[in-house]
Amino acid sequence: MKIGYASLTAIFVLCIGQCYGALTNGSFELPNTSGQWLNKKDNGAAAKASNWVYAILGSSGNESYAIGSADPCAAGLVPADGTQMIAFHGYQIMQNTGQAMTAGVTYTVNLFVSSKNGAADSLNVEIWSTSYAPPSVATTAGIAKFLYLQKITAPLFSAGFKQYSVSYTANADDQGKNIMISMYNPNFVNDLVYVDGFTLTTSTPATGLVNGSFEDPNYPALPLVGGAMAAGWYYSDPAVGFCNIGPRHPDWAAGIQVVDGRQFVTLRQQKIWQNTHLQMAAGISYMLKAYVAGESGRADGFKMQMISSNTADGALSTNELSVQYYTPAVAATSGLQPVTLAYTATSADAGKYLQVAISSVPTTNDFLFIDNVTLLSAPRLAGDADENHRVNMFDLDALANQWLMCTDPLGTGCVKVGKYANMVYAPSITNVAVDGTLTEWSDAIWTPIADVVDGTATDVSNAMYACKWNPATNVIYLAVKLIDTDRNFIPNYGEFLSWDGQDDLIIYCDGANSESAGFSSGAGGNFSTAQQYYVGPTGSGNTTWQIWGGNNEYMPYYEDPGLVSACVVNGNNLSYEAIVVPFDWYDGLANDPDKSTTTTMLSNEKVLGFDVTIVTKHVTGYGAIQPNTVAGKWNDASKFAKIMCVQNTPTQCGAWGYESADANKDCKVNFKDFALLAGNWIVCNDPAGCP
Incomplete structure (x- = not known):
């Protein structure tokens, strides 16, 4: 009885847990050779496994394939599954399974492999997606897509077959497309590969946390030496x-x-x-x-x-x-x-x-x-401000403390809250001329810089900053403007003695959002995982000086990380502009033999660590002003504020978060929220249980 693709798909859908996909003749029992060893030279196409498509990879004349129960030239090698196996050299063997993929499901190819000579990387196994129906194995661009490759070094035939597994987890782009399997022995690899027991299994990942009690793996005693890791994490x-x-x-x-x-x-x-x-x-x-x-x-x-x-x-x-x-x-x-x-x-x-x-x-x-x-x-219960699945006096207290507060980006006196409190949206732009004039920033939504974190800053007012990003060049643009009534500049970085000895701007960037500690030169780092720069006006035109940051140890500005800056001084008004290149890893100073500088690839909704500090030198001392009160940024990227790359700055309700007592999520805390709280008074829906 011949089982069609539709029947196999139905069987697949009905199975539970780990189940077999619609792969056919993976045991290579067809055609039945009646115990013979058929090969290309003597038997031609009769030596090909049924339901598999063969493609020759070279023209040396040594390309071959075979099928049967035993190769006379590989004495002792017996099939791993059933009564037959296949062998090939210089061929690609493919099958369109007809199995439609589901996002989040893991597809695992299992196969037994051996070889004539044990050559390195003698078998390549590929997983593809395709919109073609079986039996087509065409790899037309836009219709078929390569997904995953694993190279296998097959053991010598004298050691028998060894099982291997190749896994791929489908994503949203793969949804509904058929999974196609390919295996090939490159022509330049001087080896004949034997394959048997080829199956395709699927498994759906467990939903929710796994091994939260840390019972796997099980140890009779704590392995103090070297440590150990928990499964599933x-x-x-x-x-x-x-x-x-x-x-x-x-x-x-x-x-x-x-x-x-x-x-x-x-x-x-x-x-x-x-x-x-x-x-x-x-x-x-x-x-x-x-x-x-x-x-x-x-x-x-x-x-x-x-x-x-x-x-x-x-x-x-x-x-x-x-x-x-x-x-x-x-x-x-x-x-x-x-x-x-x-x-x-x-x-x-x-x-x-x-x-x-x-x-x-x-x-x-x-x-x-x-x-x-x-x-x-x-x-979530409406009115449950502290999100403990109970509505009670604690929630009423939160509503009273937040009464008439708002988080509407277009509202008057509204503020950012929660994770948005230190988040700046950076809209995309094709180019910014970094000249300090702020010509391209008329549409910017500015973030105040008003928190004095060190010293005093009575000479600085109306300080603020904004960011944009360029999707073509993967750079961040920064604009800062302020009023400074007591200005103290140095003509070049050679006059720099300390961070608080002149007016300057400190820029922090963590392209990978690594939140790493110890990145600074003053902490023994090399700015590899995050960077800190000092930029200051020279007082001549719009020119600036630039050096690396640090603490008690300052490097000259070398191994250019791509920073470009300008500052216009117009009386008491200062305006900075800068191009900042974000890095996943910056190797200009570390010179790590195993790594190289990698620029962060920016995209919509990409989040980076990014922050600024204004330093002012005045007649009575100095001051450091930030958009937040978090100290210690010179050595700890986890303390940087964040920027999110967006196409356009969001202005809808919710873009600045919600107060915890804003039960109806309209960005205002008022009687509407009180009514919702009252409606759920003393209600509990704790998933862990209610008293």
Whole structure:
């Protein structure tokens, strides 16, 4: 009985968990050779496996293929599955499975491989998507798309077959397209490859957090030497800091106990994170909860994040939804204590995937004990300002404190809140002439620079900045303007003695949004992961001097990172413009033999670390003014404000966030919100349970 593609697809849909795709003749039992070994030279097309398309890769005359139960030239090699196997050299063998892919599903090719000579990279396995129906294996651009390649070094036939697996997780672009499989033995590789037991399996990733109790892998004792990593979690950089998993060590204080199961995870200067595979829905509240304690209980030593990603599986995104720092309890005296992070998805989040991350903050350097990390969700109750799934007096208090506040970008006296408080939108532009005149900034939405973080700044007023980005050149444009009634300039960087010895502008950039610590020259870094620059007017025309930043150790401005600046001084009015090149990694000073300078690729909704500080020198001293009150930026990129690249600056309600008591999300806290709170008074919908 012949099973058609439609029947196979139906079988695939009905299976549960891990199931087999619509691949046919993966055991190479057809055609039935009746125990013979058929080859191209003697048998021609009869030696080809049914349902597979063969394509020759060269013209040397040595290209070959075969099928059967045993190759007389590979004594002892027997089929791994069924009674037949195939062999080929200098050929590509393909099959359009007809299986339509689903975003977020992982497709795994499993196959048994051996070879005549054991040559390196003797078999290449490719995964393609195609809009063609089977049996077509055409690779026409725009209709078929290459997705993934894995090279395999097949073992010698004397060692038998070895099984390999090649996996690919479909994304939104693959949705509905057929999966096509290709395997080939390059003509230049002098080897004959044997293949058998070729299958295609699919698996849907677990939804939600996995291994939050850190019971996998299971260790009889904590492996203190070298450390170990928890299954299901990604680690930011296992070579940095320290990470471990296992039961408590007998030498630890009695107060240090696991919360559930028998294991927990320990971290120092390390971040771990997961793709939850949860697609967010507007109006749903997500609550991340963890039990944590610190060896020293240092302030802000533990950090939790909820992050939005456009794909179900992928690298950690830079689009933070919610972030919170916590001071953990002291482990020896208080044990592990719960902390929570909540976020309610908006319409802009709908359909995007949720990532979660927890970390031991590098600059705090506390040794943390963490257990029982959970992720729960429930619809947010209108009026639940503190997002604890209960409406009570705490929420009424929040509403009273936020009464008549607004977050409308077009409203009068409205402000940014939450993650937007230190976020600047950078609209796209094709070009900015960096001359200090601010000609291209008439449409800018300016962010005030008014927080004095050091000294005094009575001579500076009306300071503000704005940013734009160029999608063609991958640069950030910066504009700063201010009034300074007591100006003190130096003619060139050679006159620079200290950061507070003259009027200047400090620029910070973290292109990868790495939030790395110790990037500065003053901390032994080389500005590889983040950069800090000093720029100041010379007092002559619109010219400026530029040098690297730092702390107590200043480098001359060399190994040009692409910074361009200008400053116009018109009486008491100063206006700066600059081009800043963002980097994922800057190697101009580090000269790392294993790395090279990599410019950040900017795109819509790309988030970067970016900040400025105005330094003023005046008759009574100096002052440092920022758009926020966060100190310590010279050495810690996690303290930079953020910019988001956008096509146009958003002005709709929600672009500046919402006050927690804004129950109806209209960017105003008023009687409408009070009415919603009253309607849910004393209501509880905690997914963890209500009393």
